[in-house]
Amino acid sequence: MTTQNKNSLLSIIPFLIFILVFLGAGVYYGDFYAMPSPIAIIVGIISAFIMLKGSIKDKMSTFMEGCGDRNILTMCIIYILAGAFATVSKAIGSVDAIVNIGINNLSPEYYPAGIFFIASFLSLASGTSVGTVVALGPIAIGLSNAGGCDINVVGAALLGGAMFGDNLSIISDTTIAATQILGCDMRDKFKNNLGFALPAAILAFFIYIYVGAGSREVLPTTASVNLSSAILVVPYLVVILLAFLGLDVFLVLVIGVVLSGLFGFIYHGFSFLEFSKKVYEGFTSMTEIFLLSLFTGGLAAMVEKAGGIESLLNLIKNKIKGPKSALLGIGSFVGITDLATANNTISIIISGKVSKKITEEYNIRPRVTSSILDTFSCIVQGIIPYGAQVLILIGYSKNSIDYPELLKNSFYLILLFIAVLIYIFVGDIKENKSKSAPLNVSKN
Secondary structure (H helix, E strand, O other): OOHHHHHHHHOOHHHHHHHHHHHHHHHHHOOOOOOOHHHHHHHHHHHHHHHOOOOHHHHHHHHHHHHOOHHHHHHHHHHHHHHHHHHHHHHOOHHHHHHHHHHOOOOHHHHHHHHHHHHHHHHHHHOOHHHHHHHHHHHHHHHHHHHOOOHHHHHHHHHHHHHHHHHHOOOOHHHHHHHHHHOOOHHHHHHHHHHHHHHHHHHHHHHHHHHOOOOOOOOOOOOOOOHHHHHHHHHHHHHHHHHHOOOOHHHHHHHHHHHHHHHHHHHOOOOHHHHHHHHHHHHHHOHHHHHHHHHHHHHHHHHHHOOHHHHHHHHHHOOOOOHHHHHHHHHHHHHHHHHHHOOHHHHHHHHHHHHHHHHHHOOEOHHHHHHHHHHHHHHHHHHOOOOHHHHHHHHHOOOOOOHHHHHHOOHHHHHHHHHHHHHHHHOOOEOOOOOOOOOOOOOO
16 A cells, blocks of 8 residues: 555544444443534544644635535535434324334234334334334333333344334435435335345244244223224324325425424314424434534535545455455444444445445445345444434333344344345446446456
8 A cells, every 4th residue: 555545544533433433432431322423533633633734714715615515414414404304293292102002912922023023114104213112112011011022022023113113214314315326316225225124024023023923911001092093193104104205205295294283283182382382392303413524524525635534445445356246345334334333324424425325336326235235234323232213212111122142133133134145146336338337347
């Protein structure tokens, strides 16, 4: 490696500083979410201004251009609209309605499979794995205790279902980041991702039916589900349907917010002021990821201008033999980043630029790379013991959940990993042959 290449590669150090600060704070405080991620990345940005060559004025100009990148700004606007929809729909009782409908129709032997199904739907509708674990965690733990189910099996079912929607939902942070960075349509990514995620989910569902067959009987729940409660699920269903039909994501989310507000006016007596406050509360709930995306875009632009992205790309390309190994490299890169940051959205944003360049060079379909980025990051996020999802779940169980047992029973995440590997090797991953292919790319 030449001196110039070494110097260019050194320009990624600000990114590494950000990761080390974020990870180090988590280890030191025993909580990987103790330090707000925007503060951690500001440390990386300051180090970039100190380390990288050029005048302060030039570096500031590059940073601002990165923050103002069209994809970054699009991502940020989608985040706040998604936050508004999630907050308003939760306020009108949509989440409770989904939970009650599922729970009131389950018998103990179907608790693991039922929790997996409800968590999958709730996370798909709401776009948040953490929110799903928070909403269903106490119920899942209570059901496992009352029904004689293995708490580790029920917990793993909840965790898997939560990550199913995190991986697929059009309002998930990870989907928004992966599609915007790769420049692909959300519907295309959804269809592509669903092709290998759904078979894994179906197989996991039947496995949970089998392992739950030995549960003891308990008294049936006495809670009732009436029509006015069940109808509150409609905003989620509409958003999922419109997104699948390919309607612009901005319009989908605006319709979702307005529809949830109308249901709030009808069923909860919302005033316009209350509705406005909930929308704004949704906006502010996305402040951290909004700022993180903005700052990451600026830092990435500075590192890219210094040659760091290109040098990192060349380093990874040395291990790549063709499109399949390129996707494996992308998956490994985003997975390792998630191990370091314990945040799948951050890992996608950090690895996005390199992944996009590899995608273009090896003529890979952008929706394929988007699916790979999202899937690998969600798999790793679902299994790391210091991730928010696992920590919250174990906390709800009052440490009754045994992490190795939880991992062993995470059938969906295991099957998803197998499914995505199969897809990489046998799926249709390349663009049409009519498009110009990269030079020196083997068929491997």
